Structure formats: C-alpha cells, structure tokens
Amino acid sequence: METTPYAAVMSDRPLLNRRLAGMGTTIFAEMSALATTTGSINLGQGFPDTDGPREIAQAAADAVLAGRGNQYPPGPGIPELRTAIAEHQQRFYGLAYDPDTEVLVTAGATEAIAASLLALLEPGDEVIAFEPFYDSYAACIAMAGAVRVPLTLRAPSFRPDLDELRALITPRTRLLLLNTPHNPTGTVLTLDELTAVAELAVEHGLLVVTDEVYEHLVFAPSAHRPLASLPGMRERTVTISSAGKTFSFTGWKVGWVTATPELVAAVRTAKQYLTYVSAGPFQYAVAEALRLPDSYFAGFRTDLARKRDLLADGLRTAGFEVYEPQGTYFITTDIAPFGEKDAYAFCRALPERCGVVAIPNSVFYDDKEAGATQVRFTFCKQDHVLEEAVLRLGALR
Numbered sequence: 001m002e003t004t005p006y007a008a009v010m011s012d013r014p015l016l017n018r019r020l021a022g023m024g025t026t027i028f029a030e031m032s033a034l035a036t037t038t039g040s041i042n043l044g045q046g047f048p049d050t051d052g053p054r055e056i057a058q059a060a061a062d063a064v065l066a067g068r069g070n071q072y073p074p075g076p077g078i079p080e081l082r083t084a085i086a087e088h089q090q091r092f093y094g095l096a097y098d099p100d101t102e103v104l105v106t107a108g109a110t111e112a113i114a115a116s117l118l119a120l121l122e123p124g125d126e127v128i129a130f131e132p133f134y135d136s137y138a139a140c141i142a143m144a145g146a147v148r149v150p151l152t153l154r155a156p157s158f159r160p161d162l163d164e165l166r167a168l169i170t171p172r173t174r175l176l177l178l179n180t181p182h183n184p185t186g187t188v189l190t191l192d193e194l195t196a197v198a199e200l201a202v203e204h205g206l207l208v209v210t211d212e213v214y215e216h217l218v219f220a221p222s223a224h225r226p227l228a229s230l231p232g233m234r235e236r237t238v239t240i241s242s243a244g245k246t247f248s249f250t251g252w253k254v255g256w257v258t259a260t261p262e263l264v265a266a267v268r269t270a271k272q273y274l275t276y277v278s279a280g281p282f283q284y285a286v287a288e289a290l291r292l293p294d295s296y297f298a299g300f301r302t303d304l305a306r307k308r309d310l311l312a313d314g315l316r317t318a319g320f321e322v323y324e325p326q327g328t329y330f331i332t333t334d335i336a337p338f339g340e341k342d343a344y345a346f347c348r349a350l351p352e353r354c355g356v357v358a359i360p361n362s363v364f365y366d367d368k369e370a371g372a373t374q375v376r377f378t379f380c381k382q383d384h385v386l387e388e389a390v391l392r393l394g395a396l397r
Helices: 027-038 053-063 079-095 109-119 136-145 164-166 191-204 261-271 282-290 293-316 343-354 383-396
Strands: 103-106 124-129 147-152 173-181 207-211 237-242 255-258 321-323 330-334 374-378
Touching: 027 343, 053 282, 053 383, 079 103, 079 282, 103 109, 103 261, 109 136, 109 207, 109 237, 109 255, 109 261, 124 136, 136 147, 136 164, 136 173, 136 261, 147 164, 147 383, 173 191, 191 207, 207 330, 255 261, 293 321, 293 330, 343 383
Parallel strands: 124 147, 124 173, 173 207, 207 237
Antiparallel strands: 103 255, 237 255, 321 330, 330 374
16 A cells, blocks of 8 residues: 655644744754864853862762662752752852742753743743843743743843833733843843842733853852842742853753742643653752852852953954953854954854854844844863964964
8 A cells, every 4th residue: 555755744734843943953062063073172162171079070979879869869859959059049149948849950950941931931921031042042932832022132231221121011021031140241230230120020020030050150340149139029030040050060950940839839840741850869969069168169250250361362362352241151252353244154164264163142132133243252161272262263363
C-alpha cells in the first residue's frame, strides 16, 4: 500500500509552533560553534574559563561519592539549599523568606524564568521588558502566549525612560520583567529608578519578575538592591537568581526563586512539568557556596572589575566606542567608529578578521535600529586570554 509522505500531508502547516517562529538557534550556540570551528577566542558566550572555588567543587564530589542527591532530590529543592538561599537573602538584603514555602530550586535561572512566565501569564497578557533583553525572555513570553512590550534602553547611558514606562502600561499589562544588573548593557538600576518601578507596579496592580543572576557582579560605586525589598513589592515580586555566575560553575545549572507562598506555589506548578528536578549533588555544594565569607564575594568583584578595565582599555585602543558596565561581566561596544553598520555581519566576520568571537546586541532588540551597531564582549576570562584577544583586535585599527 502506498503512503502519503508526511511532509505532503502537513504542507499547509509548519512543524514549528507559530509562537516560536523566527526564534531558531540561540545566538550563543551559534557564536560558540563559530569560535570552535575557527579556533577563535570566545568572548561571546558568558562562561568563565576557570572553575570556581575548589572547596565547592570538592563538596559536589563528596556529595556524589556519599550518595547524596544521586537520585531524585525533593521537588522544591533539598532543604539544605533552600535554607541557605533564605539565609543569603537575609544576610545580604535583609529579606526574610521561609525556606519551606517561599523558596524554590530550579534548573538554573533560565528555567525559573520560564516556569514563572508560564505560571503567571494568560494568552494575550502584556509583559513589559527592558530591551535589549536576554533571548530566552522573548521565547518564554511567546510560549506563554503573551505579548512582549519592550522599553528600549538607549546608548550611551542605557537608563530606563520612566515616563515611557508609565505610558506603556495598559489594562492588558500583567507583568513587568526586569533584569538588574542588566545583561547585556551592564546597567544597574538605581534606588530612584527601582522606587519609580515599584510605585507603578503597586499603582497598577502588576506582578514583577526580576532576574538578578548578576547580583554579586556589581562594581563600585553602584550597588544592587532587590526590588522585593521596596515597600509594597515583596508580595508581588518573584525574585530569581542562580549560582552559575556568582561561583563560576555555570554548567551546574542551579537557580532559585524566592517569593510569597502563593507565588512560589504557582511557579512550582509549572516547574514540576519542565525538569521536575535537577542537579541533586550540586545542590549540596551550592548550599555551602552561599555561606562563603564576605571576603569571597568582595574578592570576586575586585577581580572582575580589574578584568573589565583590562578589556575596556584594549577595546578603546582598538577603536571601539566602549560603554563601561556597572555590573555583569559583559561590555557593550559600538562599531560605528569603524564605519560598520551591521553588528551581526561584523560578528560573523570577526573570527576570520581577528580570531575573536563576540555577540551582536542587535539580536536582543525588537527595535533593531537601536542596537544595529552594538557588539557585546565578555571579560570573565583569564588575563592572558583577554590580553591575547586585545592584541588580536588591534588589527581592526
């Protein structure tokens, strides 16, 4: 019996859900693959080229060998980690959370964002997010059937226009999605900006999801303050962070949510049907990492600030316009001084020209013109790698 080819049967319908049309392969996977195939220095994807504290790695190894976490851990996360997360929020920000009902462990911050948006949004809801935004935001909002409404952060300051933010709020606005410290621009929201956002959220009855994974990567004189610590915000804010950026173990994928019991229960409902659980032995190690002394966090910031300055100086010398970041481990630059107009084309060609890989910020914008000539570099690499990258980029002069 002859059968009709599947492609012919489905020719009137694309295989990919229309909500994800145009998403394709993430820019991080694309550019990291390009770095591998060309043998280039990868200053694109944000991962360190050295591991975090040895004693924390040893804690993970000990957990594996002792049989702790090798089988399914509890759905909300192991009690030791949930307690350590609650202690961390109290220690650094004076925020009290019940580890049993107000903390949820996730497979990195990316899952926390996905679970939060899937849980809290209905189709047609509007989500205001600062652009340029991390690409998973757009995908998660789309998967929830919601509508993203960008507030564009513009060079050179990348500060939010609070009057514009107010104007974007409509009766369909359900949620604000904030990222501070902000990837890719390095902007850290000030207390005045956070206060204005909080007042708008309270006035309009909005939920807020805050991505704070770079909370410990903030450079003086800037300082990070969680939105949940402001009046009226604890009961409406889902705060998200993770261990990967702070402790240089990005492959462990251990993240978390802190919020009210009602919000955590909602996010947990979605999360349990995504990964269910993850990273069992690593959860024990991250619990120890969160209790490292203040000297670790201070030393980490100092070292990264030095690396930031090393790369920023080299990029300026090479001819880039450099927008110095207040936080994260990324530097946004502008390639217009080279007469370039297309950041994506520039980044595709850069490995052949200089043997360096970077990320075009244009992919993080809905307003493509706003980021057309912006390119992001990461500085969470060893000094000799940054020095070699700077030397290679000098060829652009």
